[in-house]
Amino acid sequence: MGQSVGIIGLGAMGMGMAQSLLRAGFTVSAYDLSHDAMARARASGITVTTSPVEVMQATDAIVLSLPLARHVEETIEAGFAAGMFANRQGMVVIDTSTSEAAVSRRLAARLAEAGHGFLDAPVSGGPQGAANGALSMMIGGDTNSVTKAQPVLDAMAAKVIHVGDSGAGNIAKLVNNMLVACHMLTTAEALRLSEAAGLPAGDALRVINSATGRSALSEVHFPNWVLTRSFDSGFSAGLMRKDIRLALELATDAGCAMPVSELVVELWSKARSGLGDTDDFMLMGDPDARPKEE
Ligand code: NAD
Numbered sequence: 001m002g003q004s005v006g007i008i009g010l011g012a013m014g015m016g017m018a019q020s021l022l023r024a025g026f027t028v029s030a031y032d033l034s035h036d037a038m039a040r041a042r043a044s045g046i047t048v049t050t051s052p053v054e055v056m057q058a059t060d061a062i063v064l065s066l067p068l069a070r071h072v073e074e075t076i077e078a079g080f081a082a083g084m085f086a087n088r089q090g091m092v093v094i095d096t097s098t099s100e101a102a103v104s105r106r107l108a109a110r111l112a113e114a115g116h117g118f119l120d121a122p123v124s125g126g127p128q129g130a131a132n133g134a135l136s137m138m139i140g141g142d143t144n145s146v147t148k149a150q151p152v153l154d155a156m157a158a159k160v161i162h163v164g165d166s167g168a169g170n171i172a173k174l175v176n177n178m179l180v181a182c183h184m185l186t187t188a189e190a191l192r193l194s195e196a197a198g199l200p201a202g203d204a205l206r207v208i209n210s211a212t213g214r215s216a217l218s219e220v221h222f223p224n225w226v227l228t229r230s231f232d233s234g235f236s237a238g239l240m241r242k243d244i245r246l247a248l249e250l251a252t253d254a255g256c257a258m259p260v261s262e263l264v265v266e267l268w269s270k271a272r273s274g275l276g277d278t279d280d281f282m283l284m285g286d287p288d289a290r291p292k293e294e
Contacts, residue, residue, distance in 0.1 A: 020130065068099070092145050101168075117149070122138055124136045137169075138163050
């Protein structure tokens with residue numbers, strides 16, 4: 001891979017990853033449907049393009065950061081339709097979107113046939129991790145593509161874990177986010193109990209974070225975005241609902257019973273009318289801060 005990288009999707013995560021790549025010395029070209037995102041990208045030294053195909057033309061390393069598996073698939077198909085993969089060899093697509101293992105496997109097989117690599121490389125660490133090049137990245141795909149893409153991966157992530165073959169990255173990410181969804185509700189409930197029994201939530205968190213009940217939610221999310229009442233973690237409730245829906249679909253496909261997770265998913269769905277898809281997902285941590293159900 002050379003010193004240029006293309007990014008398609010410049011949202012909360014993609015923009016931060018683009019900044020980390022610039023800092024690491026890469027030339028970055030990018031595309032997003034949103035004009036605002038493109039204007040911000042241009043202002044920060046990113047070469048903006050007029051289409052995803054133009055990004056693919058510009059470089060052999062392409063990072064995707066898109067909301068849904070459907071967007072990932074449509075973007076790659078647009079590349080095939082425009083002949084982007086036909087007369088070249090050795091491109092690597094790094095899909096950092098939280099997507100579906102089956103879609104990742106399908107795209108990896110299709111690109112491999114044409115002589116290119118595809119990695120499912122979903123991430124954890126939020127917009128802050130993306131902006132600081134400090135993400136945890138869980139990768140599914142072939143070792144050759146991982147090796148080729150390593151400098152790009154290292155610029156975006158502090159931890160790069162090659163989990164297994166194509167699809168394994170997305171399985172790991174969905175399992176992780178199912179836990180996040182559960183920890184969100186159980187942490188909120190535990191803090192409610194603490195307050196009701198007379199111990200302020202901040203005091204309870206101080207203890208929990210030195211004891212065995214701690215998690216990323218108690219250590220990072222609740223102190224930063226619930227106790228401060230800022231509710232601005234940069235991760236939307238809509239994307240979280242996507243993740244838990246995909247995790248349950250994965251469980252159904254694998255024939256795995258998930259009684260606790262099903263209950264948690266039901267609680268997340270019940271909050272649908274009170275919590276819009278674009279609202280920050282941390283609003284689930286405090287029912288009083290959420291808009292009332294209709
Ligand atoms: P976001 O909604 O902030 O950004 C998505 C961007 O993609 C938007 O700018 C949108 O305009 C653009 N877009 C949508 N469809 C497009 C298309 N077809 N072509 C080009 N651009 C398109 O989302 P985000 O929070 O940055 O999340 C991106 C991905 O990363 C999602 O799959 C999400 O689940 C995952 N993720 C997010 C976080 C987080 O904390 N925000 C953490 C880990 C993983």
